[in-house]
Amino acid sequence: MLQLVLFNLFNGLIIGAFYVLTALGLSMILNLSNVINFAHGNFLALGGYLAYVLIPYIGFWPSLLVAPLLTAVLGYIVERTMIRRIYGRDPIYSLLLTFGLAFMIQDGCRYIWGVNGLPLTTPPSISQPLSQEFFFLTGYRVFVVGIVIIAVAGLFAFLRYSRMGMRIRAGVLDLETVSALGINVRLLRSLNFAFGIFLAGLAGVLAGGQIGLNPNMGDDLLLPSFVAIIVGGMGSLVGTLLGGLLIGVAAAITTIFYASASQAVIYVIMAIVLLLRPRGLLGEEGMQ
Amino acid sequence: MSMLEVRNASKHFGSLIAVREVSLSVAKGELRAIIGPNGAGKTTFFNLITGFFPPTAGEILFDGRNVTQLTAAERVKRGMARTFQITEVFPELSVRENVRIAAEVAAGYALRPWLGATAIRDIAATVEETVGLTGLAGKSHRLVGELAHGDQRAAEIAMALALRPRLLLLDEPTAGMGEQETFEIAGLIRKLHRDKSYTIILVEHDMRVVFHLADRISVLDQGALLADGTPEEIAANPAVQAAYLGKAA
Amino acid sequence: MSGTAGAASLVPTERRPLVTLACIWIALIAAPFWMPLVGGYTALGSRILVIGLAAMSLNFLIGFTGVVSFGHAAYFGLGVYGAGMILRYVAPSTPLALIAGIVLGGVVGSAVGALICRRRGIYFALVTIAFEEVFYYIAYKWDSVTGGFDGLRGFQRQPLHFGAFVLNIEKSDLAFYYFVLAVFAIVVGVMGFVLRSPFGRTLLAIRENERRARFLGIPVDRHIWLAFTISSFCIGAAGALYALLNNFADPSSLYTDLSGELVIMAVLGGMRSFWGPLLGAAVFEVLQDYISGITVNWLFFIGAIFVLVVMFFPRGLLGVLRRRSAA
Numbered sequence: 001m002l003q004l005v006l007f008n009l010f011n012g013l014i015i016g017a018f019y020v021l022t023a024l025g026l027s028m029i030l031n032l033s034n035v036i037n038f039a040h041g042n043f044l045a046l047g048g049y050l051a052y053v054l055i056p057y058i059g060f061w062p063s064l065l066v067a068p069l070l071t072a073v074l075g076y077i078v079e080r081t082m083i084r085r086i087y088g089r090d091p092i093y094s095l096l097l098t099f100g101l102a103f104m105i106q107d108g109c110r111y112i113w114g115v116n117g118l119p120l121t122t123p124p125s126i127s128q129p130l131s132q133e134f135f136f137l138t139g140y141r142v143f144v145v146g147i148v149i150i151a152v153a154g155l156f157a158f159l160r161y162s163r164m165g166m167r168i169r170a171g172v173l174d175l176e177t178v179s180a181l182g183i184n185v186r187l188l189r190s191l192n193f194a195f196g197i198f199l200a201g202l203a204g205v206l207a208g209g210q211i212g213l214n215p216n217m218g219d220d221l222l223l224p225s226f227v228a229i230i231v232g233g234m235g236s237l238v239g240t241l242l243g244g245l246l247i248g249v250a251a252a253i254t255t256i257f258y259a260s261a262s263q264a265v266i267y268v269i270m271a272i273v274l275l276l277r278p279r280g281l282l283g284e285e286g287m288q
Numbered sequence: 289m290s291m292l293e294v295r296n297a298s299k300h301f302g303s304l305i306a307v308r309e310v311s312l313s314v315a316k317g318e319l320r321a322i323i324g325p326n327g328a329g330k331t332t333f334f335n336l337i338t339g340f341f342p343p344t345a346g347e348i349l350f351d352g353r354n355v356t357q358l359t360a361a362e363r364v365k366r367g368m369a370r371t372f373q374i375t376e377v378f379p380e381l382s383v384r385e386n387v388r389i390a391a392e393v394a395a396g397y398a399l400r401p402w403l404g405a406t407a408i409r410d411i412a413a414t415v416e417e418t419v420g421l422t423g424l425a426g427k428s429h430r431l432v433g434e435l436a437h438g439d440q441r442a443a444e445i446a447m448a449l450a451l452r453p454r455l456l457l458l459d460e461p462t463a464g465m466g467e468q469e470t471f472e473i474a475g476l477i478r479k480l481h482r483d484k485s486y487t488i489i490l491v492e493h494d495m496r497v498v499f500h501l502a503d504r505i506s507v508l509d510q511g512a513l514l515a516d517g518t519p520e521e522i523a524a525n526p527a528v529q530a531a532y533l534g535k536a537a
Numbered sequence: 538m539s540g541t542a543g544a545a546s547l548v549p550t551e552r553r554p555l556v557t558l559a560c561i562w563i564a565l566i567a568a569p570f571w572m573p574l575v576g577g578y579t580a581l582g583s584r585i586l587v588i589g590l591a592a593m594s595l596n597f598l599i600g601f602t603g604v605v606s607f608g609h610a611a612y613f614g615l616g617v618y619g620a621g622m623i624l625r626y627v628a629p630s631t632p633l634a635l636i637a638g639i640v641l642g643g644v645v646g647s648a649v650g651a652l653i654c655r656r657r658g659i660y661f662a663l664v665t666i667a668f669e670e671v672f673y674y675i676a677y678k679w680d681s682v683t684g685g686f687d688g689l690r691g692f693q694r695q696p697l698h699f700g701a702f703v704l705n706i707e708k709s710d711l712a713f714y715y716f717v718l719a720v721f722a723i724v725v726g727v728m729g730f731v732l733r734s735p736f737g738r739t740l741l742a743i744r745e746n747e748r749r750a751r752f753l754g755i756p757v758d759r760h761i762w763l764a765f766t767i768s769s770f771c772i773g774a775a776g777a778l779y780a781l782l783n784n785f786a787d788p789s790s791l792y793t794d795l796s797g798e799l800v801i802m803a804v805l806g807g808m809r810s811f812w813g814p815l816l817g818a819a820v821f822e823v824l825q826d827y828i829s830g831i832t833v834n835w836l837f838f839i840g841a842i843f844v845l846v847v848m849f850f851p852r853g854l855l856g857v858l859r860r861r862s863a864a
């Protein structure tokens with residue numbers, strides 16, 4: 001029994017890690033640019049697929065960095081050419097745009113790499129099981145958690161200490177003033193968007209190594225990521241972090257008792273949050 | 289009996305005190321101007337009166353009734369109409385349609401599936417009247433979003449008038465306007481005050497407009513009420529001069 | 538109600554809306570006769586009317602109230618299942634099935650709307666998706682009643698009896714088309730009527746500027762709830778017709794994909810126009826047929842077209858036509 005509980009808790013941690021990584025990127029884009037990126041899950045898949053293409057040439061470890069980077073570059077191009085045009089308009093349009101984009105990227109992946117799943121080969125050094133008793137502690141899963149921790153720590157350090165990070169944070173609070181200070185807000189938005197996409201791409205590579213690649217792989221992570229943002233509170237990255245972990249663990253625990261409801265429990269949590277504390281755990285009032 | 293009475297209203301945003309125990313009383317038919325240096329809390333005070341958000345402390349009495357707990361929409365129903373610093377209108381509808389909606393809601397038709405002939409006529413009359421009053425008769429079929437700044441502001445005032453309010457609250461009505469437009473809006477406000485006897489509260493930066501129109505002036509500084517009196521009293525008040533000069537320094 | 542182009546420019550401006558309306562209805566009534574000339578067929582016309590009605594019902598919310606629901610297929614799907622289950626389990630009666638679908642979609646939509654009408658933006662959009670997922674899950678899981686993933690079969694639309702006269706919509710595509718058109722006309726008539734009422738104008742107000750609407754004294758949350766309710770009843774009707782069209786009900790009619798497609802249709806045809814979504818539905822269905830005949834990756838092209846529309850033609854196809862005629 002203990003093993004079962006630990007197994008599921010650990011699973012919850014893994015799932016939570018994926019939710020966190022995806023949700024943080026989504027949250028960054030939402031906070032600064034007020035854009036609801038429906039294509040986020042598709043950028044995630046793209047990251048995984050790019051790693052698939054790169055690994056035979058440059059190996060796993062470089063691909064872990066380069067694939068998300070390339071995805072981020074693509075994200076930058078998308079922001080620059082498409083999303084930037086519609087900033088001034090009603091927010092509904094950015095929603096619609098990323099929505100259409102999602103179709104394009106998903107089908108694009110389908111076209112290039114096929115409908116069926118593809119494996120992403122991970123180096124044997126990290127794929128070994130680490131313990132006989134706790135069989136679920138595979139090296140890869142621990143690796144995933146480790147990378148996510150590094151990425152999240154890096155993100156928070158970047159936002160806290162780097163100049164661009166501070167500008168992004170300031171921009172989230174008051175974009176007008178930031179602009180008035182002479183900072184190039186358009187560039188800031190583009191870079192911020194690229195950053196969020198980088199995180200998505202990274203999540204894609206990691207997910208690919210765990211469950212393989214397929215064009216829909218981002219779908220299962222997208223909606224829970226939005227839920228993580230709502231639960232944690234819009235505007236707060238720490239909130240998103242907590243939200244992602246919370247729903248990941250909740251989903252995993254639910255699996256112990258009622259396996260098929262594990263996705264549904266995420267929405268139940270969202271419903272509870274919206275009814276009892278609409279601004280989320282760490283969100284500000286008046287943002288709903 | 290005063291039209292509006294504010295008793296010790298305060299508004300805190302966390303540790304920031306935007307409005308600090310302000311009290312004032314506006315009589316029926318009076319035109320009161322609220323002035324003060326930038327950041328004095330004028331718009332926040334306006335928001336308290338109109339129900340944009342509730343006060344942290346204090347009470348607001350409108351025509352003798354305590355409205356402190358009422359929402360903005362409820363206060364509008366009681367007879368408060370307001371315009372905003374950044375004009376809030378329905379940009380893709382015509383001037384007529386904008387005013388018509390206001391008139392219909394004020395007449396209690398917001399949930400009606402259809403109107404009888406009398407109601408239609410009454411609404412049309414209200415629209416005609418307010419559109420004429422605000423000088424938009426020639427442009428009434430144009431989309432409000434396409435009008436010049438000053439006309440948009442006039443349209444917003446027309447909408448406020450169509451609500452048949454007892455108290456009109458105008459937040460910086462001449463903001464962003466050139467000489468001619470300022471002159472026209474000021475003239476409109478004067479007409480509403482003198483000819484139509486509206487009770488009006490005005491937040492304004494343009495001192496010429498303020499001293500030209502106001503019966504009484506209230507001065508806010510750093511969220512608190514600095515002075516309250518006739519234009520002559522305010523003009524002679526050294527504390528008021530200091531507040532403005534201090535900010536300019 | 539809408540603009541026009543071409544020959545109608547000979548008509549004085551005041552008369553245009555009526556002329557356009559007449560043209561539209563003539564085209565719809567005569568569809569079974571001109572469709573085969575352009576490679577169509579009557580059943581396709583029925584399908585486009587049904588999907589178009591769904592898109593128009595959604596647009597009542599998106600285009601006219603300014604509120605975006607990404608999960609509205611839920612109430613469409615409930616309409617499908619409502620009608621299907623009546624025919625399968627209760628009685629072989631088309632009118633009853635129709636009413637059941639309308640009521641199921643509408644009542645559930647109304648309940649959901651009441652819960653979420655205070656939320657805005659992303660919160661609203663996500664909750665609509667969440668509820669849809671829940672209903673999809675139920676349809677999928679409760680397979681003893683709903684037939685699960687494979688769907689509900691074993692029912693047929695029944696002929697309509699008007700006293701001695703029988704409209705055999707079961708066998709005749711033509712008869713069924715006119716039945717669909719009649720229901721379409723009623724539902725669309727209701728929507729149009731509401732939009733032109735004082736209440737309808739408050740919805741436009743909310744779309745244009747919610748803050749100003751609030752400061753005119755409009756109880757915005759309540760009106761949004763009412764709009765949500767009305768659009769749910771209408772889309773429920775579309776769902777019921779869909780069940781009758783296919784003699785089949787399955788969870789895909791509840792799925793997020795369909796919600797997304799309806800949004801695409803509304804925007805493609807023109808969100809701000811009453812008839813836009815119908816045009817969008819027609820274009821979408823035709824494109825889907827056409828492009829998927831050429832390539833299996835038709836979603837990419839639909840997505841690309843949609844992105845282009847959002848970026849450059851935010852008023853949709855009808856918006857483009859209107860601008861042409863105004864020039």
